[in-house]
Amino acid sequence: MKTRPLVFLLLLALCGCNKDRELAVPTAGPNSLINETYPLPAFSRALMDGVYTVVNGNQLVGDQVIVKSNRTHLLIADATGNYFILQAGYLDSVVFLQGYWRYGYGDDTGLASFYIARSEGGTELVTGVQPQTLILRGGYGKGSESPVSEITLQYQRPFSQTVRNSNFYILAHRSGGRTSDRLPVSENTIEMIGFTEKLGSTGIEVDVRLSSDGIPFIYHDPDINIRLTQKGPLAGPIENYTWEQLSAFVRLIHGEKIPTLEAALNYVVDSTLLRFVYLDMKANRDAMAMVIPIQQRILQRAHDKGRDLRVFVGIPGTEVLEDLMTYPDYQLIPSLCELSVDDVRAVNAQVWAPRWTLGTQNDLVRQMHDENRLAVSWTIDAAPWIRDFINEGSFDGLLTNFPYVVAYYHYTKE
Amino acid sequence: MNQRKGTFLLFLLVFPALAFAQTTTRIDSFNIASSSMRYPHQEKKWDFRIAAGLSMVKPPADLLENAIQAPLVNIHMIFGLPYRFSLEGDLTTILVSNQLALGPRWGYAWRHFSFNAGYDLAFVYGQMKVGGFNNASVVWIHYPSLSLGYRLKNLALTLKGECVVVANISQRSGENEITRERNFFNGITTALYIEQRLWKDHVFVIGLKDNYEKFYWPTWMLFSTFNRFYHIPELYFSWIL
Numbered sequence: 001m002k003t004r005p006l007v008f009l010l011l012l013a014l015c016g017c018n019k020d021r022e023l024a025v026p027t028a029g030p031n032s033l034i035n036e037t038y039p040l041p042a043f044s045r046a047l048m049d050g051v052y053t054v055v056n057g058n059q060l061v062g063d064q065v066i067v068k069s070n071r072t073h074l075l076i077a078d079a080t081g082n083y084f085i086l087q088a089g090y091l092d093s094v095v096f097l098q099g100y101w102r103y104g105y106g107d108d109t110g111l112a113s114f115y116i117a118r119s120e121g122g123t124e125l126v127t128g129v130q131p132q133t134l135i136l137r138g139g140y141g142k143g144s145e146s147p148v149s150e151i152t153l154q155y156q157r158p159f160s161q162t163v164r165n166s167n168f169y170i171l172a173h174r175s176g177g178r179t180s181d182r183l184p185v186s187e188n189t190i191e192m193i194g195f196t197e198k199l200g201s202t203g204i205e206v207d208v209r210l211s212s213d214g215i216p217f218i219y220h221d222p223d224i225n226i227r228l229t230q231k232g233p234l235a236g237p238i239e240n241y242t243w244e245q246l247s248a249f250v251r252l253i254h255g256e257k258i259p260t261l262e263a264a265l266n267y268v269v270d271s272t273l274l275r276f277v278y279l280d281m282k283a284n285r286d287a288m289a290m291v292i293p294i295q296q297r298i299l300q301r302a303h304d305k306g307r308d309l310r311v312f313v314g315i316p317g318t319e320v321l322e323d324l325m326t327y328p329d330y331q332l333i334p335s336l337c338e339l340s341v342d343d344v345r346a347v348n349a350q351v352w353a354p355r356w357t358l359g360t361q362n363d364l365v366r367q368m369h370d371e372n373r374l375a376v377s378w379t380i381d382a383a384p385w386i387r388d389f390i391n392e393g394s395f396d397g398l399l400t401n402f403p404y405v406v407a408y409y410h411y412t413k414e
Numbered sequence: 415m416n417q418r419k420g421t422f423l424l425f426l427l428v429f430p431a432l433a434f435a436q437t438t439t440r441i442d443s444f445n446i447a448s449s450s451m452r453y454p455h456q457e458k459k460w461d462f463r464i465a466a467g468l469s470m471v472k473p474p475a476d477l478l479e480n481a482i483q484a485p486l487v488n489i490h491m492i493f494g495l496p497y498r499f500s501l502e503g504d505l506t507t508i509l510v511s512n513q514l515a516l517g518p519r520w521g522y523a524w525r526h527f528s529f530n531a532g533y534d535l536a537f538v539y540g541q542m543k544v545g546g547f548n549n550a551s552v553v554w555i556h557y558p559s560l561s562l563g564y565r566l567k568n569l570a571l572t573l574k575g576e577c578v579v580v581a582n583i584s585q586r587s588g589e590n591e592i593t594r595e596r597n598f599f600n601g602i603t604t605a606l607y608i609e610q611r612l613w614k615d616h617v618f619v620i621g622l623k624d625n626y627e628k629f630y631w632p633t634w635m636l637f638s639t640f641n642r643f644y645h646i647p648e649l650y651f652s653w654i655l
Contacts, residue, residue, distance in 0.1 A: 081641075105641035180476035180640075227475035277523060316641040357587035385592070401639075 014287050016413050022105045022253070023182035026100045026111045026144050033113070034098040037089025038220045044095075045069035045088055048134065051412055052076075056317065057151025060101070060140060065153060066411040067136075070197045071273050072100070074154070075199060079403040080383055083226055084112050085198045087141070093123045107182060111147045114138030121155070131155070159411050162329075169276045169397025170406045172201035173379055174220055176266065179228055179253050186228070186252035189217040190259050190267045193274070200405050200407030201203045203276025204268070205314075205378075205399055208261055210290060211281040215243035216261035216290050220282070228252060239284050265298040269307055276397065278336055278353070278376075286323045288313065299334070312336035312351055314372045321347060338378070341367065349373070353399070356380040360393035380406075430506035446570045447528065449617050452607035453529035453570035456521045457494035465490045465619065469506070469653020474644040477633050484508050486632060488652060498522065502523035502532065511540040511632045515557060528563040538631045548585050551634040554581040555600070558625055568611040576603045578627055585634065593637065601643055607650075621650035 028034070046069045054063050061078040070074045074097060076084035078256040086099035095116040116120060116122040116134040121131035134155035158164075174187035176196025185191040188207055195206060198212045207220040221228055224238050238250075241274035244260055259267075260320050261279070279295070281287055297312050302309040314323050315337040324330050324347060331348035341364055344352045351374045354361060365375040379400035380386055389398060390409040400406050448456040449467045471484040487582040504515040517534030535606075538553035559576040578600040585593035605623035612618050625646040629638070 103641075105639060107642050225475075301577050355547070357590055359590050381594070 004345040025184045037091045040088035052153040053156045055152040077408040083404040093118045095122045110141040112140040169203045171203040171399040172196045172403045173401045175206045186254045189256040199403045205278040207282045210287045211243040212241045280314045450609040452572045453563040454528045457500040461494040465652040465654045470649045510542040513538045542635045545573045551585045555610040570609040574605045617654045619652045623648040
């Protein structure tokens, strides 16, 4: 009888459950004011780009933020990982911004809304003229609470000439964001590719795997698991299944289908303004022969549409390097090499991509620049390191899970 | 009745050692309080005892992704001191990550209850080669704790709560120090331990622990940048030697 507690504890331990790892995006609902406004055109949104002083609301975002327009929304980001994603509309020369804020390294989030009065820049923005004065007044809340905590942002300066002339790439991991960062869409999906520009990304990395019948698709882990997918009938190594099986039976955490590589890249060309795609070759067997023709078709499609898009096959290790070197004219294939600069030269990779823990390596980056190659570093996430790499390094881009932090430090650069 | 039989059969399957359950044909002077490790008793002056065990941990999927999971090996020691004090030491290891904790306890007993307050200073050292880089981690952690115990003749229950304050983290990859953080509240742990006499003076310990923490030291090599608390359940077994 006295052994019962032991048995009970054991059973309890074996019957654990997974905590829900989703984070709801706060929404003001269908009756929100923004739905009563006219959408603010892209050129007007772009007039708001700049560095802003936080007049009040510093408790949330510190003393300075950037505002950066993108294809559909406005991003406000600070130095520590807080960001706002806002829709913009106008009514009677008053501009309204509505959306939500989020602390990217944690789970804090809430509603946010701003307005720009006629006399504080609203009239100029609506008429497409750069305002002399630009003040965003508004509020934010916690969770689904009303956004009643005051926040006021005052335009301080435009992005510097250095920033505007640079071709710096803000590269987001896993097609734009990780599932573990509790974003509203799953990693490595078409939906994430459509979402990531709102976070400030100008390029993406995608993880390429190969189905058992030779179809390249995008997915990170080697196996089907409940970290990335909803429970379903398939389990085990994902590359053991045919594309038809994966398409029919696997749904990602937020219900999306796994996309083929080609569908994902077509979406990049047709529906985004992303400028850089890094194909991280994760396939367990030689995949170059399947991936390179897709890369060529996508580059041709981008060229035909007048898109400034670069797509690189990644070389993360010597096996993939050797696989690429078996391909005819491999030195003409646009590639990104994570190995040594000697390997970069051997394969004529256009991009050298060292791991960030090796430091800024400015001498080697300069050598790459002298040889007309780009250099990007991966995967750098901690805000202090992002700051140091941007201010002290000379990379052409950074791969990160926190593109809004990279955006803040890049756009505030003098 | 059938349920009881089922439970008993399950227990026999899981712990064959119980087939040798204790008998009490002679006068039994066994006292669980002085034969336990986690129960907050007052250890007899200058006595030393040691337990060896394993901890099965389920780190959060956000952190672990597709890494291999392995149990932690644990050695726990108590050394009795005068004036109701004792000294406890704890070594936990998965080879690439190791924690050594040492600290005093002061205890008080009243009838079937017992209580102690303690403090441990822990040193964590980890080393692992990943992708051709030598990564290493050095961490200092404070663990102030409180334990409350209740005992029967052959069984002791202990509820333990700890506060986890990280004094310093330094992580290196090759030549570069890539993380340095100091003095932050890292969370709390709560644990329930059951110490059960099996036969003669042999005592087996089972514990369930919830580590509610941001930085979980065995996973240092993941270099997580998540700034959120996770519940990390831990199932602990040990054998008092």
